[in-house]
Amino acid sequence: MKYCHHCASPVQLRIPDGDDKPRHICENCETVFYQNPNNVVGTLPVFEDKVLLCKRAIEPRLGKWTLPAGFMENGETSLEGAIRETAEEAGARIRVFQDSLYTLFNLPRINQVYLFFRAELLDLNFEPGLESQEVALFREQEIPWDEIAFPVVKSTLEHFFQDRQQETFPVRMFDVVHGTDRSITTTLISHSHQD
């Protein structure tokens, strides 16, 4: 960030009065430009004993399988965003469970929070959107575990199949930390039931 959105003057990175973090500040009009994490919202669409996955048609992880998800937009709720992304990426119409919020992932290294909601497919008339090569249903034993696009998707699927055995789906919160060896540790730090 080099120039002010409002007056095109140069911005400087410095700590504003009363703050303790460097911010981009316009030295002309004094506007402070904050940068904050973004939410990525998606669903885990279920039909009978199968879940819906999308094969990505875009980078990153082109050709890998994912749950439908994308950036939450201004003017919508997290759940509305998740339903919208499911329609856009999988052409799928869903019914959302009353207690649909399922996983929350903090990804502080990339300034994102992922929220996944459980949902039921209303019909089988799904089809790939522009960002998907293919959309398909998978039973647990059919999941392409080595071809899952993102650790947050793999973790959500793993917990879903575990939780399905008890038919209880506690809300689960995780921190995703990238280790120095680039392996990814997903740590369960909060859930709504005691195990």
Added chain:
Amino acid sequence: MKYCHHCASPVQLRIPDGDDKPRHICENCETVFYQNPNNVVGTLPVFEDKVLLCKRAIEPRLGKWTLPAGFMENGETSLEGAIRETAEEAGARIRVFQDSLYTLFNLPRINQVYLFFRAELLDLNFEPGLESQEVALFREQEIPWDEIAFPVVKSTLEHFFQDRQQETFPVRMFDVVHGTDRSITTTLISHSHQD
């Protein structure tokens, strides 16, 4: 938004190729400036049968009582942000419950998502930070209900005192919608248990 952060050229509001929403786009360097919802993260700090509230020293709602909360920052998790805000606004040290995520509020009109976590005060050495006039503990019957700063805070407190009777604290998700009469309707749309 009038000028590009990167090259100071004028930006235009138009729908990019492959998108369906207007974005601010630099016609010179083609950067698209997305604007997305922000997360506000906070805690509900408990000590014995009392909860901690802060009297606001800043607008909006100067002089009204609130739970410690503020914008989630880049580089932190939602829970780290909530703990940081509790230290900054109330000078309070807390222990966070294992199943601490408690309420999630979607506020699509103002492009915010609120997340509150339940916590326990570790000691009584709290003191107002720069953004608070006063910090105090309240029993349920002492809560200044007519002087609560924000509907999301009032709702979180109301559900906490209800849930405390059963000693179960399901994760609750709400949409906050401003009606045309400026009254605010808070609708429970998701929780992790069936009532």
